[in-house]
Amino acid sequence: MEVESRYVAVKHHVEGFPCEDDFEVKKTRLRWTPESGERIAAYGAGEVVASACEEYEAGDIVAGVLGWEDYTLFSPSPAVLMSKLSTSNDLPLSHHLSALGTSGMTAYGGLYEVCRPERGEKVFVSAASGSVGSLVGQFAKLAGCYVVGCAGTNAKVDLLKNKLGFDEAFNYKEEPDMKSALKRYFPDGIDIYFDNVGGETLEAALASMNTYGRVALCGVISEYTDPGRRATPDLLEVIYKRIIIRGFFAWDFMTRFGEFTGIIGDWIRQGKVQVIEDVSDGMESVPSAFTALFHGNNIGKKLVKL
């Protein structure tokens, strides 16, 4: 079989914020052998249209590392993450890319395995309306914690407080001083900081942290586009308060994928967890959907339907 397949490519090395013009949609003819290089891998879900392996047959729905393209060729191997989804599943396919995919793994593993919250502990989540943050905050509430999130628009703050059950939320763009904002929202200090942004937010969180505080370092979006904005954490605070800062990502918990997604799936069915998704349509919208992530224009998991 041979098909014409469009894919999104990067035109040139990107410095600072990516913009839509950095990308272009190209076409290729795909045959059985994978063609290499410029296509961009991304976590996605799709339908198998042809297969030469026993494990997969046409019509199967799979989720894993696909590409920004119409058709993806892959060879099954232990290193390739490609799970077959049950078509009898009562949850929307899109959830397998958000709460039941890498975002859910990151949120569940990062909170429960890295931070190990105890009932009554105080949890701060940055980028709290994002795909990971929105789940972390809800998971922390289910663990009996006091949860405060920050986000960049008042609509997001409303969502956190009124739909997702955060105890408090604030718009960091309206706070001239993050340290005093955190002192106000955490009069008893922060026990757990789930960090999606890095930079001065991390510095401020460390300053408000309690003894034996834990920082799950999940992303540093404020630093991706400008290394000059790197955090200069006060390491004396880290020592005196015996803080643990730990970097991790979703793949670290892959062996427990079934366990985690089983729990999260049950919570969704029981209405205990809301899944927030922000879906764009069509290959041409991939670059704008991607670049918008760096400007905080999405709410929840950003997905593109091809």
Add this chain to the structure above:
Amino acid sequence: MEVESRYVAVKHHVEGFPCEDDFEVKKTRLRWTPESGERIAAYGAGEVVASACEEYEAGDIVAGVLGWEDYTLFSPSPAVLMSKLSTSNDLPLSHHLSALGTSGMTAYGGLYEVCRPERGEKVFVSAASGSVGSLVGQFAKLAGCYVVGCAGTNAKVDLLKNKLGFDEAFNYKEEPDMKSALKRYFPDGIDIYFDNVGGETLEAALASMNTYGRVALCGVISEYTDPGRRATPDLLEVIYKRIIIRGFFAWDFMTRFGEFTGIIGDWIRQGKVQVIEDVSDGMESVPSAFTALFHGNNIGKKLVKL
């Protein structure tokens, strides 16, 4: 009983590097009630000259938080760390203030409990000829690790390589670029960094760190006197490499004091660990002994004999 007791006091708030003129030796008459405030607490050993409690009697040798003074008054309580030393002990009294005191606890707890070294792992120690670093390096060798230390003079480097058994050591003042120095000494990367200094050394160590690397954050001497020299660690490296950075100090392991010092004492008796001490004499030498710590003038544990 009443005695005249000299003590070292701080004259005024100190900014930046402490200097000898910031201190003065004062006199007081000490009676049973503790007099407060300006005297400076320090870990030390002494002989009990009078006691109103059953637990202690005149002639006992004790180690714990005493003061920079001739005589210290203390009331035993669970919060006061004051251990009686056996006079039959075959090791010098001074060792109870270094390898068998807080430095030993910091080195043993920080290496074995915080970093959990495995045989064959690569360990980097900064301020490696200091009281803690000199022990960490030797302990790591006993754990079967490859150990490299950095220090600030060639004499210290010689000590590390020729007396303390470090695999390699280098003078950081002779390295124009710490990152390339570490790439040279750790062609296979760093698994454990025992950080006594913070600043750019921490940044460079993170850049050379392997996946699942561990940083024990024990001190940030390069930052104490100048917050402008704070480290700006590359947090993306921390995430991608799943690095754990953990602050701690000796007191965290107090419940295991006996266990740790038992092991360290055996190693010393067996000649497996060398204890490096740098002893000054007399109350008047306390300020110069203390301020010298900030300029790297000591080798091993700095002690003052009163």
